[in-house]
Amino acid sequence: MHITVIGGGLVGVTTAWYLLDGGHTVTLVDRAPELAAEASHANGAMLHASHTEPWNTPQALGQLLRWIGRENSPLLLRPTALPSLVGWGLGFLRYSRPHHHARNTAVNARLAVYSLELMRELEDRLPLEYTQRHAGILKIFRSEAEMQTAHAGSALMAESGVRHEALTPAAISHREPALADIEGDLAGGFFYPDDASGDARLFCQRLGEAAVDRGLTLRLGESVQHLRVEGGRLQAIDTDRGTIEADAFVLATGAEAPHLARQAGVRLPIRPVKGYSATLPVGGLEAAPVLPIIDDGRKIVITRLGDQLRIAGTAEFTGYDKTIRPQRVRTVLEQGLANFPALAEQVDAGSAEQWACLRPMTVDGPPILGQSGVGGLYLNTGAGHLGWTFAAGAGRVVADMIDGRTPAIDLAGLTLDRYR
Numbered sequence: 001m002h003i004t005v006i007g008g009g010l011v012g013v014t015t016a017w018y019l020l021d022g023g024h025t026v027t028l029v030d031r032a033p034e035l036a037a038e039a040s041h042a043n044g045a046m047l048h049a050s051h052t053e054p055w056n057t058p059q060a061l062g063q064l065l066r067w068i069g070r071e072n073s074p075l076l077l078r079p080t081a082l083p084s085l086v087g088w089g090l091g092f093l094r095y096s097r098p099h100h101h102a103r104n105t106a107v108n109a110r111l112a113v114y115s116l117e118l119m120r121e122l123e124d125r126l127p128l129e130y131t132q133r134h135a136g137i138l139k140i141f142r143s144e145a146e147m148q149t150a151h152a153g154s155a156l157m158a159e160s161g162v163r164h165e166a167l168t169p170a171a172i173s174h175r176e177p178a179l180a181d182i183e184g185d186l187a188g189g190f191f192y193p194d195d196a197s198g199d200a201r202l203f204c205q206r207l208g209e210a211a212v213d214r215g216l217t218l219r220l221g222e223s224v225q226h227l228r229v230e231g232g233r234l235q236a237i238d239t240d241r242g243t244i245e246a247d248a249f250v251l252a253t254g255a256e257a258p259h260l261a262r263q264a265g266v267r268l269p270i271r272p273v274k275g276y277s278a279t280l281p282v283g284g285l286e287a288a289p290v291l292p293i294i295d296d297g298r299k300i301v302i303t304r305l306g307d308q309l310r311i312a313g314t315a316e317f318t319g320y321d322k323t324i325r326p327q328r329v330r331t332v333l334e335q336g337l338a339n340f341p342a343l344a345e346q347v348d349a350g351s352a353e354q355w356a357c358l359r360p361m362t363v364d365g366p367p368i369l370g371q372s373g374v375g376g377l378y379l380n381t382g383a384g385h386l387g388w389t390f391a392a393g394a395g396r397v398v399a400d401m402i403d404g405r406t407p408a409i410d411l412a413g414l415t416l417d418r419y420r
């Protein structure tokens with residue numbers, strides 16, 4: 001078959017890769033001049049099956065109300081985004097009920113564990129260098145209450161195979177000496193030995209190059225504008241450079257997916273949630289952490305990528321606005337560096353590379369994989385804060401579905417028909 005993947009972020013590239021495994025002729029089209037130009041560009045770099053709880057936790061409403069209007073809060077709701085959030089927002093709150101949240105955590109964990117297995121398999125197959133570290137991830141907490149909530153979440157994820165180890169503040173400093181200065185502020189933490197980290201953009205671009213070597217046709221700088229559905233089937237797509245016909249299409253356009261899907265009559269309950277990152281040079285600085293760290297209370301992740309330190313976080317409901325707001329970057333940087341007072345004095349925060357982009361967030365948390373209800377149109381989108389973690393697994397599952405193979409994991413809770 002000839003299959004066209006729309007979108008060259010993590011999700012589109014992994015899907016194309018696994019479709020090539022099936023012997024298909026594959027085209028990938030992206031409007032940007034390079035792969036990984038959007039949400040997959042400078043994300044938190046964490047491959048974290050341990051972080052698969054959807055963001056609409058049972059505590060979400062209370063947090064939203066507490067943080068409303070505070071420019072330095074981890075979660076921000078801008079009034080301009082409100083009209084686009086009316087129905088979706090109510091759904092987001094409905095899915096925050098404990099039973100929904102627990103179920104969707106388990107659904108995400110199942111996909112994440114599978115995905116991390118596939119990442120290792122890919123690394124065995126290919127000489128992929130993306131500053132990866134398979135050394136686990138550390139999650140830290142400042143209060144007993146946060147620690148208890150996380151304990152329940154970790155126990156749930158453990159049922160899907162996510163191993164964890166509870167740590168005292170002293171054990172945290174032992175594992176990551178860069179945190180020793182704040183040991184007294186911590187209530188404890190968890191260590192997740194099977195998690196990993198790495199530069200998503202490098203991975204995406206290297207896998208894309210390997211895919212081109214296997215025959216992938218890459219059409220960069222080409223924007224898909226129109227889906228041609230005839231007789232209940234997607235026949236072709238019109239781009240700003242021409243028309244592409246194919247036997248099947250995969251929509252992997254991240255936060256933009258609802259726009260193109262709507263043209264085919266498919267409604268996707270996905271909204272953009274903006275996040276920021278700042279990347280600092282820390283080569284040679286002993287005060288810099290080596291282990292990836294999730295600072296749960298501040299909703300910040302801190303990841304070492306070779307000689308650089310990436311600090312990422314914040315969730316901003318602000319529609320499709322990708323503007324980098326200096327105040328928000330400052331917040332991310334300050335909150336991240338507050339964990340390493342010695343490092344904070346040594347680095348030049350002004351030299352940080354600043355970035356912002358939109359996570360494609362579904363109303364309930366898990367991504368949407370597979371059939372769209374329109375013949376020839378498949379979906380791979382909605383990965384939210386977990387698109388790097390899910391990429392290999394989601395790509396493989398969608399390729400399996402197109403090929404008529406039974407995916408290796410149960411798809412309950414991962415397909416569009418869960419909303420019907």
Ligand SMILES: Cc1cc2nc3c(=O)[nH]c(=O)nc-3n(C[C@H](O)[C@H](O)[C@H](O)COP(=O)(O)OP(=O)(O)OC[C@H]3O[C@@H](n4cnc5c(N)ncnc54)[C@H](O)[C@@H]3O)c2cc1C
Binds near residue numbers: 031356
């Ligand atoms: C601040 C931040 C931190 C994050 N940290 C982590 C993390 O630590 N771990 C983790 O697992 N996940 C993380 N994520 C989430 C993860 O980065 C995303 O879920 C993931 O990148 C989504 O990948 P994607 O391929 O679906 O979308 P994208 O990477 O956005 O790719 C979509 C592609 O579609 C293209 N496109 C859109 N419309 C069109 C069109 N009309 N025609 C042609 N091309 C089009 C775009 O150019 C783009 O390249 C983070 C996200 C953010 C914002």
